[in-house]
Amino acid sequence: MTPFLRALLPAALLSASLAAAAPMKLADYLALSGPAPTAKLAYGSAPSQYAELFRPAGAGPFPVVVLVHGGCWTIKFGGIGQMRNLAGALAAQGIAVWNVEYRRVDEDGGGYPGTYQDMHAALDLLERSATANQLDLSRIVAVGHSAGGQLVQWIAGRAKIPASSPLHRAHPLPVREIVSLGGLADLRNERALIQSSCGRDTADLAGLPGPARPNVFADTNAAELVPNGSHTVLITGELDTVSPPRAARDYAARARAAGDTADVIVLPGASHYDEVAASSPSFKLVLPAIRKALGMPH
Structure with missing residues (x-):
């Protein structure tokens, strides 16, 4: 166990986190649900271009979690609805949650560059909405699961995207704290894993090379947008395949x-799905990592 993990957990909590429990399966994940959001805000005209705000009770300003669901970049495996389980639990901790939906590779406009442009637009809308909703963007962490882990790890490196890329933004909202839950972030080095786990090819996620863009990883691969001043916590289940x-x-x-x-x-x-379930014993390890990233007592 790393010193980082020991620092997060007192002995009693750590003991509880190790209690035996059956690892969650895909059906358990798909059955996850949570409270309705405080508001649903569109950042584009497509059906999947919106974010859900979970605003805690009381007066802010509130620290913010940008929550990005997984699902192998496809509409087949659920998404934003399942993440309401985690969003509701975080809101109960006094943490505002910006639960992001986005166009996936099997939706019109999804894949490269649309999925990444959706991340830009969702964060732009968050920035515009912060004051009215008492959101403290100086305390922000992006939390993503699986394919969403790839996207939040990419978010951390947005400022390093080449100016020639359609994904370049001059002054993106900085997000330096990242929590990746079973993330599939390294598009170049984990191509075989992404193919075997999700049936996705690099072209689905990074586009095709051409004369104007010979390196498809220069603006899509989180592992090539470092260093960017970020701190990433990678959380994964012992039994995650x-x-x-x-x-x-x-x-x-x-x-x-x-x-x-x-x-x-x-x-x-834990499996690949315990990572995002507030009802799982794994939440006793995930929650302190998120609170620590936000500078909250843990």
Whole structure:
């Protein structure tokens, strides 16, 4: 166990987190639900271009979690609805949640560059909505699951995207704290894993090379947008076969070698789905990591 994890958890909480529980299956994940959001705000005209705001009770300003669902970049495996389970639990902690929907590769306009442009637009809308909703954008962490882990890790490096790219933004909202839950973030080095876990080819996620864009990873691959001053916590289930602990450790090593900071937490006895369920024993490890990233007592 890493010193980072020991610092997050007192002994009693750590003992509770190790309690035996059956790992969640895909059907358990698809059955997840949570409270209705405070508001639903569109950032574009397509059906999937919106975010849900979960605003805690009381007066702000509130720290903010940008929450990005997974699902192998496809509409087949659920998404924003399942993440309401985690969003509701975080809102109960006094944390505002910006739960992002986006166009996936099997939707019109999804894939490259549309999915990434949706992330830009969702964060732009968050920035415009912050004052009215008492959101403290100086305390912000992006939390993504699986394919959403790839997207939040990409968010951290947006300022390094080349000016020649359609994904370049001159002054993106900085998000330096990242929590990736079973993320599939390294498009270049994990191509085989992404193919075997999700049936996705690089072209689905990064586009095709051409004379104006010979390197399709220069603006899409989080591992090539480091160093960017971020701190990434990669959390993955011990029994996760979609994004196994080995993938988290390999990404963390690349981030550290580039000059950023990264920590790995392996959830005992957990699958790819326990990572996002507030009802799972794994939440006792996930929640302190999020609170720590926000500068809250943990």
